[in-house]
Amino acid sequence: MKLLLALLLAPAAVAADDAPKTPPAPPWMAPCAADAQRLCAAQKNRYECLSSKLDQTAPACRVELERVSGVLAKMRSGAAAWPAACGEDQKKFCAQGVRRPGPVIECMWRRKKDLSPACRQRVSDTLADLQEFARVLPQAAEAMTACQKDQAAFCVDATPGRGDRDCLLGVYEKLSPRCRAVLRKP
Numbered sequence: 001m002k003l004l005l006a007l008l009l010a011p012a013a014v015a016a017d018d019a020p021k022t023p024p025a026p027p028w029m030a031p032c033a034a035d036a037q038r039l040c041a042a043q044k045n046r047y048e049c050l051s052s053k054l055d056q057t058a059p060a061c062r063v064e065l066e067r068v069s070g071v072l073a074k075m076r077s078g079a080a081a082w083p084a085a086c087g088e089d090q091k092k093f094c095a096q097g098v099r100r101p102g103p104v105i106e107c108m109w110r111r112k113k114d115l116s117p118a119c120r121q122r123v124s125d126t127l128a129d130l131q132e133f134a135r136v137l138p139q140a141a142e143a144m145t146a147c148q149k150d151q152a153a154f155c156v157d158a159t160p161g162r163g164d165r166d167c168l169l170g171v172y173e174k175l176s177p178r179c180r181a182v183l184r185k186p
Contacts, residue, residue: 026138031060031061034058039056071137078122082126088116089114089119105127109123146178
């Protein structure tokens with residue numbers, strides 16, 4: 001679990017010769033490639049486009065899109081459950097200067113023996129959700145890791161999720177090479 005936490009939440013070292021590269025397509029895209037080309041060729045966000053046309057996609061693509069949708073729904077549900085399960089523990093143990101979700105989860109994991117049972121379970125569930133998120137959406141997980149320092153420097157007040165991405169794209173030229181490589185400005 002500590003290795004997963006380190007991979008997902010810790011800033012990754014950046015080699016001096018790290019130049020922006022085009023990342024491979026996400027795993028869910030393989031069974032959706034033909035549908036994406038046919039239905040969403042001109043769209044930037046293929047996932048949103050294909051999801052809006054689910055009834056027109058091939059069965060294998062539909063299965064993958066529903067899997068991704070399920071992971072994202074589980075992440076949103078976990079985030080919504082966090083305040084009730086961990087709000088008090090977070091204030092007590094991890095409130096000093098910790099504002100971003102990644103560092104909060106890392107702090108809470110380090111203090112897990114001190115947490116209430118409900119919060120300990122929520123932290124454990126959140127880490128399991130992050131592991132599934134990284135498996136299903138590796139590029140998004142890579143962006144979380146690659147852009148952690150950039151978020152802290154430029155977008156500390158942005159809403160986690162889409163707001164982070166929008167903020168980072170707004171300061172694209174100031175970002176680290178590794179963060180720019182995974183974000184790919186539209």
